[in-house]
Amino acid sequence: MSMFDIFKRRGSAPVARERLQLLLAYERKSRNQPDLVGKLREEIMAVIARHIQIDHDDVHVRMDRGDTTSTLEIDIQIPNARSAALAV
Amino acid sequence: MSMFDIFKRRGSAPVARERLQLLLAYERKSRNQPDLVGKLREEIMAVIARHIQIDHDDVHVRMDRGDTTSTLEIDIQIPNARSAALAV
Numbered sequence: 237m238s239m240f241d242i243f244k245r246r247g248s249a250p251v252a253r254e255r256l257q258l259l260l261a262y263e264r265k266s267r268n269q270p271d272l273v274g275k276l277r278e279e280i281m282a283v284i285a286r287h288i289q290i291d292h293d294d295v296h297v298r299m300d301r302g303d304t305t306s307t308l309e310i311d312i313q314i315p316n317a318r319s320a321a322l323a324v
Numbered sequence: 325m326s327m328f329d330i331f332k333r334r335g336s337a338p339v340a341r342e343r344l345q346l347l348l349a350y351e352r353k354s355r356n357q358p359d360l361v362g363k364l365r366e367e368i369m370a371v372i373a374r375h376i377q378i379d380h381d382d383v384h385v386r387m388d389r390g391d392t393t394s395t396l397e398i399d400i401q402i403p404n405a406r407s408a409a410l411a412v
Contacts (some may be wrong), residue, residue: 254348255350255351256351257349258349259346260344262343274373279371279374286367287364288360289337315407
């Protein structure tokens with residue numbers, strides 16, 4: 237099973253849409269770390285938005301902060317019309 | 325199995341180091357897309373480097389470009405001394 241089969245198990249996106257998925261995990265040693273994953277989330281979303289026209293309704297973001305691991309999931313559906321603009 | 329167990333199956337990082345892992349998958353419709361994942365890679369690495377002091381030897385990056393899916397894996401080991409600086 238390749239690393240990314242985990243994406244496919246969610247069922248591939250309907251044909252008409254493209255999709256961008258991101259998983260990030262930060263394994264920390266101490267509890268008093270500042271919220272690195274929160275900062276990364278804002279800046280990574282800004283990077284993605286520079287390249288893909290994002291519609292708020294098409295974006296799902298989930299963050300979890302465990303004892304030693306913080307995680308971030310970003311799932312963006314890209315309607316085909318907008319992704320065609322990328323081809324230029 | 326949670327989404328992030330896939331990270332753990334690689335064996336958790338030695339106690340002395342912290343770790344940041346990122347998986348990105350871009351499901352495309354057409355072949356002539358410009359290399360979006362390549363661009364995202366450079367800019368996401370720059371975002372991470374703003375928050376974590378990265379030593380070139382501690383970073384593993386893998387990119388795959390399939391027919392319909394491009395993938396990016398970034399795996400960064402963070403020696404504890406440098407991560408303590410984050411706590412400020």
